[in-house]
Amino acid sequence: MPRTDARGGPQTRARISQIATRLFLDQGFDAVTVAAVAREAGVSTVTVFKHFPRKEDLLLDRADDAMQMLRSAVRDRPAGTDVLDSLEAMVLRLAEDQHGLSGTAAESAPFFRTVAGSNPLIARARELAADLQHVLADELDRDPGFDGDSALLAAFFMSGYTTVLTDNARRLIAGEDPAETALHHRQRLAQLFRALRNAMR
Structure with missing residues (x-):
């Protein structure tokens, strides 16, 4: 070739x-x-x-996509739309589309199994999550429509979403029906955003 x-x-x-x-x-x-x-x-x-x-x-090649999505959720949200509402709409769209970043598709199981079996991949995934957290915090800092604690919201959101994805990974690796994982994913997202709204009051 x-x-x-x-x-x-x-x-x-x-x-x-x-x-x-x-x-x-x-x-x-x-x-x-x-x-x-x-x-x-x-x-x-x-x-x-x-x-x-x-x-x-x-293998972990979605970081740039994730960064653009986070930036767009802040920058491109309609006037008067709360940042948390925009972030929630973004992750719900990912779930609806069974996007790779939702971690709910049946074909995600081999990917999660490979990551879980490699310490370098686990370490890099954590680094990328930290990078995404900084990107979100920076966007919130620059946003005139957001008057909360940027660093705190970014940390809460990324920690929560990572926890949801990790749970999806465990379920799919264990052989759970992807439809059940997807349903649980939506339930956990609802819990996450309720907690975020309560925390940021």
Whole structure:
């Protein structure tokens, strides 16, 4: 297979991520090297690291999407809309669409199993959650329509949503019917936002 130029764009990035994910889920994260991913994708290791600075990011590749969603929930909400209402609408849309960031789809089980079996992936997932928390806090700080404690709300939201996702992961790994997991997910989201509204009064 011919090698792709190191300047390859979004299609190259998507192909590398898809191939890496398949290899990781089939063989285990620790058993697959970046060189093996590059070889399978028909690119150089330089190209892989251009798109994914860390090996863990080959699998945990939704951070940029999550950051954009958080920014949009704050910046693009209709005038007069409460930030918590906008964040709740965002996560409910993710659940309705069975988006990967909702962690409710049946196909999420192998992904969660792979992450749970790798200490480097667990550590990187925590780092990404911290990054998202900072992004949300920064957006709230800049938002003229928000007059609460930005750092506190961001910390509460990210901690709560991470807890819900972790529970989804445990359920799917244990073999629970995805429909039951999705129902429980919605129930936990309702509890989360009730708690957030009470906490931020």
